[in-house]
Amino acid sequence: MEEDGRRLEDYAVGSLPALVYIPDFISESEQSELLHHIYEVSATRWKSLKNRRLQNWGGVVHEKGLLPQALPPWLTKITQRICEKTLLFPSAINHVLINEYLPDQGIMPHQDGPAYFPVASILSLQAPVVIDFTPHTRLIESLSEGQISMGQASGVENDLLYDNFSLLLMPRSLFIFKDQAYSDYLHGIKDSGVHSLQKVANISHYVNLDERKESHSSNGNDSERKDCLIRTSTRVSLTCRLVPKIHKNLFKF
Numbered sequence: 001m002e003e004d005g006r007r008l009e010d011y012a013v014g015s016l017p018a019l020v021y022i023p024d025f026i027s028e029s030e031q032s033e034l035l036h037h038i039y040e041v042s043a044t045r046w047k048s049l050k051n052r053r054l055q056n057w058g059g060v061v062h063e064k065g066l067l068p069q070a071l072p073p074w075l076t077k078i079t080q081r082i083c084e085k086t087l088l089f090p091s092a093i094n095h096v097l098i099n100e101y102l103p104d105q106g107i108m109p110h111q112d113g114p115a116y117f118p119v120a121s122i123l124s125l126q127a128p129v130v131i132d133f134t135p136h137t138r139l140i141e142s143l144s145e146g147q148i149s150m151g152q153a154s155g156v157e158n159d160l161l162y163d164n165f166s167l168l169l170m171p172r173s174l175f176i177f178k179d180q181a182y183s184d185y186l187h188g189i190k191d192s193g194v195h196s197l198q199k200v201a202n203i204s205h206y207v208n209l210d211e212r213k214e215s216h217s218s219n220g221n222d223s224e225r226k227d228c229l230i231r232t233s234t235r236v237s238l239t240c241r242l243v244p245k246i247h248k249n250l251f252k253f
């Protein structure tokens, strides 16, 4: 991240150093190009889940590693840029999950599996959402038993560290979470058409895109608008990760 004079640390957000938010990571035309590729594929590429659809690229992730399949060039163009600009991955990103969310869809609070290198990078397309982080119950239990040593808090205030927090993911942004945010928190997106902006750590990046489109509509309630995000269109996200263990051959399991 040197070409504009900013280093990755300059993009840190919230109370954990493990959260990085880079607005405008791709241009409008790159976004259109990606969406074109995503929707051009055969319908069988989409896997429908109860609350969203997804495409899996890079191969099948097993607990013990990846049965790899080369990423297409339209994805490596993005994954290479993520690696080059962040320098957070020890080798090339080899797995991309593309999630599609209708305005009332989300993803249950979860942790990404142990198969991945513990850095998740998420490119958001088309529509904003709020992603929520909640401390893992294991962490809450050990906190209440007084087992967390001061040393682990490493200069960050305890009460901030183990609280819930949220981040706003605007279209074309890259969001990265790693370390503690990866290991000690669950992350999820509410399956509701309205997302609260109240606990959003990077609220300065909020732009009401609908309002901008309508340019000067003045019939809305301003305070209400700043407190919540009304989801009006479909969001697509690319979760780009590295599975360090590769299985070249199915029979080696």
Ligand SMILES: O=C(O)CCC(=O)C(=O)O
Pocket: 097, 099, 107, 112, 122, 131, 169, 187, 237, 239
């Ligand atoms: O769509 C997102 O921003 C989150 C996706 C996610 O958590 C995942 O793919 O594991």
Ligand SMILES: [Fe+2]
Pocket: 110, 111, 112, 187
């Ligand atoms: Fe996830």
